[in-house]
Amino acid sequence: AEEATLRRVGPDFFAAHSVADLAGRSGYWLGQQGRLTQPMHLAEGASHYTPVSWDEAFRIVAEELTALGSPDEAVFYTSGRTSNEAAFLYQLFAREFGTNNLPDCSNM
Known part of the structure; x- marks a missing residue:
């Protein structure tokens, strides 16, 4: 792979x-x-x-x-192959930034 x-x-x-x-x-x-x-x-x-x-x-x-005018203008994309630990840290960063825009390959 x-x-x-x-x-x-x-x-x-x-x-x-x-x-x-x-x-x-x-x-x-x-x-x-x-x-x-x-x-x-x-x-x-x-x-x-x-x-x-x-x-x-x-x-x-x-x-x-x-x-950006608003945190919701950002999209934080990650792969479905990302480890749980990496995905957890990434979503913490996005949510701390102020958005829940966290699509991955399974929901785009």
């Missing part, structure tokens, strides 16, 4: 593949490339994802969430 793969994709992969290139690939192909090794960001107007630090990734997420 893809979630158990040892394959990894890092900044070199994203430097070699533009967003347009990735959009043209199948979900199967994308999943076979491997798992992310660090946070990546697509800047407005950019054609490629670039690596960012964890601090920068959290700053970007916080900036986007605080810019």
Whole structure:
């Protein structure tokens, strides 16, 4: 299964593949490339994802969430394959943020 793969994709992969290139690939192909090794960001107007630090990734997420007019404008999606422990922590975060918008693959 893809979630158990040892394959990894890092900044070199994203430097070699533009967003347009990735959009043209199948979900199967994308999943076979491997798992992310660090946070990546697509800047407005950019054609490629670039690596960012964890601090920068959290700053970007916080900036986007605080810019919303209401917490209910956010949707916190998770996979049905998420562990119970991870899903529990994720829903705590969403509810603390102020929303119950927590769909997963079983109810979208």
